[in-house]
Structures are given as structure tokens and as C-alpha cells.
Amino acid sequence: MPWVVTRLCRDNVDTACAGECPVDCFYIPNEPGGKYPNQLMISPDECIDCGACEPACPWEAIFQDDSVPAPFQDDIAVNAKCDEDRDAFTNAEEKDNHKPSPEEVAANKKKWGL
Ligand code: SF4
Numbered sequence: 001m002p003w004v005v006t007r008l009c010r011d012n013v014d015t016a017c018a019g020e021c022p023v024d025c026f027y028i029p030n031e032p033g034g035k036y037p038n039q040l041m042i043s044p045d046e047c048i049d050c051g052a053c054e055p056a057c058p059w060e061a062i063f064q065d066d067s068v069p070a071p072f073q074d075d076i077a078v079n080a081k082c083d084e085d086r087d088a089f090t091n092a093e094e095k096d097n098h099k100p101s102p103e104e105v106a107a108n109k110k111k112w113g114l
């Protein structure tokens, strides 16, 4: 059962998750914000359901596919695009990016209707 990056990641993309994944199955669009949104995606074909990424995500953006909140259901299909259209994606690498405050995390959830 694959895990899913939801839109809580959008335009945040701190990549903390990518360093935790034992099978390197996080992908980023080659043109973020173009055909696909500026967020990471998990390959449903490659995810081994280990759950290691979820606690590493400071934006609380990652869910198991049967637990994705209702406002984010469309994001399950968005993640699958990194398998269906692999040439449009690159494997994501962890970088040292901004870590949000609790206030920023709460404001981001509110913005996306959670
Ligand atoms: S659940 Fe495990 S295998 Fe799947 S994306 Fe997260 S860290 Fe990678």
C-alpha cells in the first residue's frame, strides 16, 4: 500500500522526506509548477510501505493512500504521474531547506482546507 505526498507539500518542498526513503522513490517534476505542481511525489510502483518518510515531513504532508484526507483525494492520482510520465520527473534528493514553525504548518493546512 503506497504512501502519498499531498498538496500540503506544495511550494514548500523542503525535501526532508527524500533522505529517509530506503528505496529512493520520491520524485520531483522537472518543471515544477508547469504541467505538474511544485511538490514531491511518491512512486506507487516503488514505495515499499515502510512508513519511514511520514515522521520526517515537517509539513505533515504524507499519508498512507487509504488515509488521505478527503480534500486531498486528487493527490493520489497526482503521485501516480511520476510512474506514468517518468520522463517528466527526476529522483528527489535531500537538501538543507527551510523548516517551518508550528504556526506555518497550521496556516498551510488551513490554506488547503484541512
Ligand atoms: S513509505 Fe517508505 S518506501 Fe514509501 S515513500 Fe515513504 S520512506 Fe519511501
Ligand code: SF4
Residues within 6 Å of the ligand: 005, 008, 009, 010, 012, 013, 014, 015, 016, 017, 018, 040, 056, 057, 058, 059, 060, 061, 062
Ligand atoms: S518532507 Fe514533506 S513537505 Fe518536505 S518535501 Fe517531503 S513531502 Fe514535501
